[in-house]
Amino acid sequence: MFLPTSKKEMDKMGWDACDVIIVTPDAYVDHPSFAMAILGRFLEKNGYKVGILSQPKWKEPKNFLELGIPRIAFAVSGGQMDSMVLNYTATNIPRKEDLFCENKNPFFSQKGDLKKYRIRPDRCINVYCSQIRSVSKNVPIIIGGIEASLRRIAHYDYWTNKIRRSVLFDSKADILIYGMGEYPLLRTIEKLESGITIDELDVESTGIIIKNIDGFSDVVTLPSFEEVKSQKSEFAKAQNLFEKNGDNKYLAQMQDSRYYFQNPRMNITQKELDFIYDTDFERCPHPRFENVPAFEMIKTSVNSHRGCYGDCSFCAIASHQGKSVISRSRESVIKEIRKIASQPDFKGTISDIGGPSANMYASSCSVGGCTEHNCLKDGYGCKNLISGTDEYLSLLIDAGNIGRVKHVFINSGIRFDPAILDETFLCEILKNNISGQMKVAPESGSDKVLGYMNKPSKEVFEKFLKTFNKIKKEEGIRKFVIPYIITGHPGEDDIEAEKTKNFLDKNNLRGKQFQVFTPTPMTRSTAMYYLGYDPKSGEPVHSEKNQKRLNSRKMAMIDK
Template identity: 40%
Template sequence: MFLPVSKEDMLSRGWYYLDFICITGDAYVDHPSFGIAIISRILESEGFKVGIIAQPDMKDPDALKALGRPRYGFFVTSGNIDSMVAHYTVAKRRRSRDFYSPGGKMGGRPDRAVEVYTKRLKQLYPELPVIIGGLEASLRRFAHYDYWDDNVRQSILFDSGADLLVYGMGERQTVEIARRLKKGGKAKDMTDIRGTCFSCTADFEGLDKAVVCPSFEEVKTDKMAYAVGCRIQYDNQDAITGKAIAQKHGDKYLFQMPPALPLETAELDKVYSLPFERYYHPMYEKDGGVPAIEEVEFSIIHNRGCFGACNFCSIAFHQGRRITVRSKESVINEAKELIQNPHFKGYIHDVGGPTANFRQPSCKKQLKYGLCAGRKCLAPTPCPNIEVSHKEYLDLLRKLRSLPGIKKVFVRSGLRFDYMMQDDDDTFMKELVEHHVSGQLKVAPEHCSAAVLDKMGKPHIEAYEKFSRKFYDMTKKAGKKQYLVPYLMSSHPGSTLKDAVELALFLKRENMRPEQVQDFYPTPGTISTCMFYTGIDPFTMKKVYVPRDAHEKAMQRALLQYFNPKNHALVVEALKKAGRQDLIGFSRDCLVRPLNPVRRTEKERAMPVHKGDKKRKWQKRRKS
């Protein structure tokens, strides 16, 4: 049964009030891939009466009153992604579709949804606590560069006026906050809950024990201070070694408690066993449903966290780098539930998570001492202490595909091919190729230039080349036609036109023609966004070249699709600017032909000529 979305739903349960109301910028989808679904079901499992207001119409002054006044407070999120990312492309153009809204229609949520919802709630119910969380709140918890304003904004805690901010995966914090509120506690007194941020003044007794980050005023005017602050924030993101952080905003401080401890396997199993409907609310049927369910309805999440920690990715700052997993029994039980679903056709679309083939910590040392600050487990080369094994993940996949009613089990989440290549046992890769690829396997080399990959926090291209050769060799031996689909990114900090040319040549050499290329998107809270704004690498404090000009970014993107006739003029211009005119011509080594090539006359085309004579005649005509 879905949680109440109206007073009629409440009365059908015999409820005349709610304890908590959850506000979300997404449509109501009761599936564990949606953060608000987990938070609401966790609260329900604690015995609280919980209701959902999904995508309230903010033009209606009574939209947030739809379920009445809750006894204890509100939990607010913009949804599964930042509302500005949901609304705007990297070119800052308004998107045409919102996959988290009914029928994929835009306009279901406001820009900066967390702020808008919270401010309205504070006007309506000033005496009730409002707790904000989810990706938008989590990644904007400190003063941060905002790409859409092209400016540094203060913490979303202050911009929204919320009482508490929950960052990261919020189950532990949510339960603790709810229990204390039920006992009569005040949100302003909750200053000891890990995984939360709150506002305090200079006389707060915990301030002297916190790591002090450069203030909002400093990072807004001094890019070096911004880079220093970014490094402090990332170095204290580990649940074992992380310290409390304080960042001054005017006469107040944002105070971040150390990260919450990740859920252990038994706790994760409990979360995923909650009575989710695993579908969108039936009120959306008239609109054609919610498109986001299509990717996750028959997919299973088996892990959390990612020690890959790419610089442009928000996972390390939100979920953390430590890997936590569900038990195999829990995953198998979920698969058995899918088999009973009348919509299920026998295909599990994915068994993954942030990185599908991470099923254990990168090394045992981190369980006691935490993950190494300022270092990566896999890039630019794997740490010598890394422990690689796919045995448990492979055993899980084997068990799933042996279940009656299962035709195929695919892996479509990101796979770290560099981690795979460190495994001395080829069994996993062999069975991946034979059983778990749906024609195309998506992988993310992102670039080929070592200088750019270093700024991305990715392994050098040799790791991908080695993996690619092995994949196609195994595919051939298996008698299958399967292909790698590489994700590529243009205009990342550190990428010059020469680096983009290098990538174009790599694509030509490898006979790869990407249909889509992603421009780097400076989303809140990532290391790469820090580089984009400051032009400084926060881990080396050295300057980084940043392609900001729209025309240069267009040239870099065009080079990655040099073969597209629409990009011809841009590619020629880019090659000239990069000093690579040698790649404009007619030989096999060239990327494109000249813009206005000399054409043979009809008489010349009719004349039979030897290959050598033909070449000499063309050279003569070009000179003339």
């Protein structure tokens, strides 16, 4: 049975009210890869009545009362991806498709609409919270998901070319949960239910608004919104302090006359992660939605771990999921695959077992972690990094031995760094777990740009490619490398772009995995783009902002 999405469905369950209503712009898919489902099921598992308000027609505030007013709180998300990234291309052109909507259609198309409008509004969290607040004054609003995680502090907004306040202030919500939200949301709901007021709330991985920070010790205080807005040097200082903190200590930033105040990140154990996934899901879209393309892509995939210590300058994963990898147990993953394999429509293929970087599964640190968290260090790895390669390969083999499973593939990103990709492992996955094309991300063919990206040099990638081709020849495997390339990243001018084209040509790399750099909030690369220099070193960094030139570079690389 699905979580209720309407009053009628609530009546069938005998509910007068929900304890928590999760509001999302995505079609409701009851699958553990979808945030609304995993959060809702986790709260349900802990005794709460949860409703899913999926794709409300947001221009009318009354539509946010489809499930009534929740007993404890509204939990609002911007969706599986940032609404601005989903609604616009890197060159700021409105997108005409949304994979998280029925049949990719991003517009409401109900009869009687005089003008169609987007299912997912721009700055979705702000819009949803404003409409909810207009019809429900007193119920707490909790915001979360990647859209909130990346806008916790004062940040540069590419789409308006301005510095914006924390989304907690702009949305007028009460509580912000950053990162993976199951346990922080549960603890927050438990405390609200017990009568604790919002300004007394002390839950890890949450942020609230307070009047002053007197009485708090060991707080990392960022330059204020006004300082960051008016002085680029203060923006750089805030960026560096935020990165250095790594969500390990309390953090505060004045915005107008009050403070955004953030608690340290919540770290969970393998047992707690297993508990999240040891839950029954329908593993399909709610009957209201006939075809959700994003679901079709992942319906037989399995999340094996969370977090990424790759520390790429342009990537939002570390800010959202954290740099520490937490992996599910082998037993937990195998149990989920058995459930998938038992479904009548299962055709024999597990499309993916992975996470942000698939081969980080089961990796760990021999000294329990450090402040820098730069585990890969130019691809060759920190001496304290313990690769989980053997455990991951064993998991793939065990999954392939489950009844009715014919193929187990890896479709998550694979890091080519020697620290977590040895020749034996590469040989095995090429023979058994790569369907035809191995997608890897050199990102650029310019060592200068790769340095700004905090990625290994092109030499590291070329060594990987040499090993890849050697295995192909020895094993008689017909497989290909598809490179993922970012064009327009800070540091790339015409000379460096030409180096990337020559790099692709030299190594006979073909494919269309190209993307123009999108400056998403709070990343170091976005700070470079805005500042014109690297906030860490102070070194000037060129960023191409002419859209025609950026598209021209991209097309030239595709032609290669």
